[in-house]
Amino acid sequence: MDGAPLTSVALCGSGLALWMSAAAFSKSLPNSVQMTVVDTDPNPASDMFYGHVLPPQFYDFHLSIDLSEPELLLNTGSTFVFGTQMQNWAQPGRSWVQAFHQPLPVWEGVPLMKLIQQHPHATLQSTLISAQAAKTGVFAHPSEDPEHPLSRAEYGYAINPAELSRLYKAVAMRRNLQLISAQIETVTRKDDTVTSLTLTDGQRVEADLFIDCTGPSAVLRAKGLAPANKSRSVTAKLSRNADTPLGAPVQRVSGSDAGWRSDVVLRSGALRLTVADTSSELDGNAASFQIGRAEKAWHGNTIAIGHAASILEPFTVAPMKLLLRDIERVQSLLPVSSDMRIEAQEYNRAARNDYDHASLFNQAHFAVPDLPDTPYWQTAAVKNDAPKLVRKLTQYNGRGYLVEYDNEPFDAVDWAVLHDGMGRTPHRADPLAAAIDPETVQSCLDTLRKNIKAVVERMPPHPIYMSKFIAYLHRKYSRNG
Amino acid sequence: MNVPAPIKSICILGGGTAGWMTAAALAFKFQNSDIDITLVESEQIGTVGVGEATLPHIRFFNQTIGIDEAEFMRATNATFKLGIEFCDWGRLGDHYIHPFGEFGQPVDGVDFHHVWNRLRRAGSNTPLDDFSYPIVAARNGKFHHPATDLFKIESTFGYAYQFDSILYAKFLRKFAEERGIIRIEGKVVDTTQDANTGHVTSLTLESGETVSAELFIDCSGFRGLLIEQCLETGYQDWSEWLPCNRAVAVPSATVGAIPPYTRATARTAGWQWRIPLQHRTGNGHVYCSEFISDNEATAQLLSHVEGDLLADPKQLYFKTGRRNLFWNKNVISIGLSAGFLEPLESTSIHFIQEGITALLELFPDTSFAQSDKDEYNEKMALNFERVRDFLLLHYVATERDDSAMWRHFRSLTLPGSLQDKINAWTHRGHVPSYEFSVFLPPSWIAVFAGQRILPNAEDPRLGRTSEDGLRGDTQQLRSAIDAAVSRAPGHMDYVKSIGALAGTAG
Numbered sequence: 001m002d003g004a005p006l007t008s009v010a011l012c013g014s015g016l017a018l019w020m021s022a023a024a025f026s027k028s029l030p031n032s033v034q035m036t037v038v039d040t041d042p043n044p045a046s047d048m049f050y051g052h053v054l055p056p057q058f059y060d061f062h063l064s065i066d067l068s069e070p071e072l073l074l075n076t077g078s079t080f081v082f083g084t085q086m087q088n089w090a091q092p093g094r095s096w097v098q099a100f101h102q103p104l105p106v107w108e109g110v111p112l113m114k115l116i117q118q119h120p121h122a123t124l125q126s127t128l129i130s131a132q133a134a135k136t137g138v139f140a141h142p143s144e145d146p147e148h149p150l151s152r153a154e155y156g157y158a159i160n161p162a163e164l165s166r167l168y169k170a171v172a173m174r175r176n177l178q179l180i181s182a183q184i185e186t187v188t189r190k191d192d193t194v195t196s197l198t199l200t201d202g203q204r205v206e207a208d209l210f211i212d213c214t215g216p217s218a219v220l221r222a223k224g225l226a227p228a229n230k231s232r233s234v235t236a237k238l239s240r241n242a243d244t245p246l247g248a249p250v251q252r253v254s255g256s257d258a259g260w261r262s263d264v265v266l267r268s269g270a271l272r273l274t275v276a277d278t279s280s281e282l283d284g285n286a287a288s289f290q291i292g293r294a295e296k297a298w299h300g301n302t303i304a305i306g307h308a309a310s311i312l313e314p315f316t317v318a319p320m321k322l323l324l325r326d327i328e329r330v331q332s333l334l335p336v337s338s339d340m341r342i343e344a345q346e347y348n349r350a351a352r353n354d355y356d357h358a359s360l361f362n363q364a365h366f367a368v369p370d371l372p373d374t375p376y377w378q379t380a381a382v383k384n385d386a387p388k389l390v391r392k393l394t395q396y397n398g399r400g401y402l403v404e405y406d407n408e409p410f411d412a413v414d415w416a417v418l419h420d421g422m423g424r425t426p427h428r429a430d431p432l433a434a435a436i437d438p439e440t441v442q443s444c445l446d447t448l449r450k451n452i453k454a455v456v457e458r459m460p461p462h463p464i465y466m467s468k469f470i471a472y473l474h475r476k477y478s479r480n481g
Numbered sequence: 482m483n484v485p486a487p488i489k490s491i492c493i494l495g496g497g498t499a500g501w502m503t504a505a506a507l508a509f510k511f512q513n514s515d516i517d518i519t520l521v522e523s524e525q526i527g528t529v530g531v532g533e534a535t536l537p538h539i540r541f542f543n544q545t546i547g548i549d550e551a552e553f554m555r556a557t558n559a560t561f562k563l564g565i566e567f568c569d570w571g572r573l574g575d576h577y578i579h580p581f582g583e584f585g586q587p588v589d590g591v592d593f594h595h596v597w598n599r600l601r602r603a604g605s606n607t608p609l610d611d612f613s614y615p616i617v618a619a620r621n622g623k624f625h626h627p628a629t630d631l632f633k634i635e636s637t638f639g640y641a642y643q644f645d646s647i648l649y650a651k652f653l654r655k656f657a658e659e660r661g662i663i664r665i666e667g668k669v670v671d672t673t674q675d676a677n678t679g680h681v682t683s684l685t686l687e688s689g690e691t692v693s694a695e696l697f698i699d700c701s702g703f704r705g706l707l708i709e710q711c712l713e714t715g716y717q718d719w720s721e722w723l724p725c726n727r728a729v730a731v732p733s734a735t736v737g738a739i740p741p742y743t744r745a746t747a748r749t750a751g752w753q754w755r756i757p758l759q760h761r762t763g764n765g766h767v768y769c770s771e772f773i774s775d776n777e778a779t780a781q782l783l784s785h786v787e788g789d790l791l792a793d794p795k796q797l798y799f800k801t802g803r804r805n806l807f808w809n810k811n812v813i814s815i816g817l818s819a820g821f822l823e824p825l826e827s828t829s830i831h832f833i834q835e836g837i838t839a840l841l842e843l844f845p846d847t848s849f850a851q852s853d854k855d856e857y858n859e860k861m862a863l864n865f866e867r868v869r870d871f872l873l874l875h876y877v878a879t880e881r882d883d884s885a886m887w888r889h890f891r892s893l894t895l896p897g898s899l900q901d902k903i904n905a906w907t908h909r910g911h912v913p914s915y916e917f918s919v920f921l922p923p924s925w926i927a928v929f930a931g932q933r934i935l936p937n938a939e940d941p942r943l944g945r946t947s948e949d950g951l952r953g954d955t956q957q958l959r960s961a962i963d964a965a966v967s968r969a970p971g972h973m974d975y976v977k978s979i980g981a982l983a984g985t986a987g
Contacts, residue, residue, distance in 0.1 A: 006941060028589075028942045028945070029941075029942070029945075030942065030945050033941070033944070064590065109510065109545070333911065334941045336909045336939075342905055342909070343908075343909070349901075391856075391859075394852050395852060398850055398852040399843075399850070404917070407914070407915070428846065431488065431844050431845065432841065435511075435514050
């Protein structure tokens, strides 16, 4: 082993990226490594650009940091979501539920997707129980019985990043760590290595490894590092409404000429994120964000995560997925010594792939010919010619074939639902799908839809399920102390 | 939606393993349709039929088309395979098994091989092999199907088969013919192409008979009668990385118990396989003609064959690499006509299966969309390239320098993708992973660890657990494996117990 063993890690920054990584590290860092957290801002405004929905993958992440679902619900105003209701996306009437769902069934050796590509567009949606429940406004936890239609559903949470950060902070503080609340004044370097940070309270922080969670400003990034691979900018604004009653278990994203807005309702009130092109004047606390990624997220002994590494628009859960992947990637490549070149190379390779693949998914939301002739949509469409996206679209548009790359953050179901929602129709029928008797397909489809409908009809409205579940948790946890 | 006219006629050229596997899969898929499928083969042209060891994916192929396991094993003299034993690769005298399964279980989210490495660096000399149920079972000549209870150690493996591939082709021929495939005996003497599209339109046989089809599957072996001789698709030569270009094969009588694994022993100018079937053992020497003569290669093979020879040695010639396009115009090459990588990791039949799977996913209509071909070619190229790197690893992960071939590999500049993997592994036991390949991290770990490429450090997250704690856990795992293996039935007893013994009624 070259270099001295790792003895100290400093996490610097604020909000969700800081406390989520601190919570993860508090569980995984060996005791021999000293952990320092420098909290530069208790409530960073830029956290709104992670969006307000945790995808289903966060369930396992929470288990890994010993955070149970009851704890999450009792300590934050979080609610359940089955996906995102896209409304009037790029065109009036283009609406669908981007539902969280298990892999789609295969009938007679042919994926359901291919069998129904010849059917009207609502067909795929009608076979997704999570989409139907979201539309109807009902919720129940997915069944563990694999035969039950509800076992196919997956769910995430609508969250407030500030509340979630506080909870992650509480988890992180279960471990012995040094917490400093101050701003970073100067970053001292020797070659590629950050040697220390000087803080506004006069303290100096030294560490073998620095995790940069400082958001879009990426305070620890070396000047003169290769320029970030960035494209357009957008403006975003967050507004709250404490009185909105709880509704359907779904995020709503609505398109408009100027851009889009996202609405979620938590038990602690509603959050509305409005995003537009930079020429639009959004009043209040608007901030601007430049879409793109750092050329190298890991440079020397500094790893930029979350917004410090990459920014995508949160009309999908891409930013949350990338933040989670960043944290998992840092954990799996926690350097063994002060010589971090090999870890950095592998980290940057994987980070680049994850960003590129997540950004394909977002970009595919702009790859239609009928975009509004407004700055937001026209600027966004510029990157529709990314070769990996062209391959995906060519194959889907050709015969409904879903191209998959290694370890994509969005899986085949996500893509199938998106293509269908965007109104893409394969030019040719898949020959093997076309060879299956249409009546057989129709009868299987009818049965599937009937079963889904029957289950959805019996599911309680989300607000009722939630209030009963919370009451149950209160009883359970007060009884158990 | 546009529905171009469907394909109504398919001709498969060649009746070896590739031809009959393709025929069986298509016959099953199209059993209720009116597509005419013919297979043209000539008894005058022998088949290579040396790909006798398989990967676990073959089970999925057999299951999908509804083949009964015991019936198939009886018909092909098949034995079970838990992995491949590699001898003399890292150093003369070394041996390890590349199993179908993972090593141990993760500890706090950290893969088991890190635990093993930490204890190894602290002085433990227990090989990684001892923490794999299928390896210990293989070494003890034991076999059973994986347990369905996933909490049991007896569930922690996959398995494949070793079989007589000529009998497998025969078995699939019966299957395919029963489902309407028409077999035509004859040697192709000419091909006709469409003047505009260049598509192959028909084959002319020695008898004068012509066979027309809309889609041709070229399973004609190394020659690539359609894909190369007719369409001149071109071949990427990978001898730079994998220089072995010849093989000599000979069957022998089995000596002693029939082991549930294949063996690959490194030699001075190549390597030797030993594949135990129910009725005989297949042997072969894959070598590089630059470093050894054919006579010497045969002599070396024969000197290491354990039982009596059952036939004369058979010579084979090949060039490692792949076709520039696997699918060109209306011809799809499957099997040796598509490309060939030496059978060190039993991938020959697997590539056939990958080709068939991709063909069904991208099955054409009469419009023969360019995008279908492009996607097929991209997918298959990636499969071949990723396997190439993995095979090359076997030759470069070595301390051997006792012959010109080993010295050649030691001075080779590796493809960047492979060098990065080796660096990440030696630095900290990390295996950069991808999703789409037949060989995923556990396979890489087996070869690295078995061939003396060892990590200098492990995942630091293990620092949270004490060495004594880890030692206790691993000891427990070993004991559980040993106890389970001692309870397991013997390989051939099990074959018999499930009615899979050749020559029995089943």
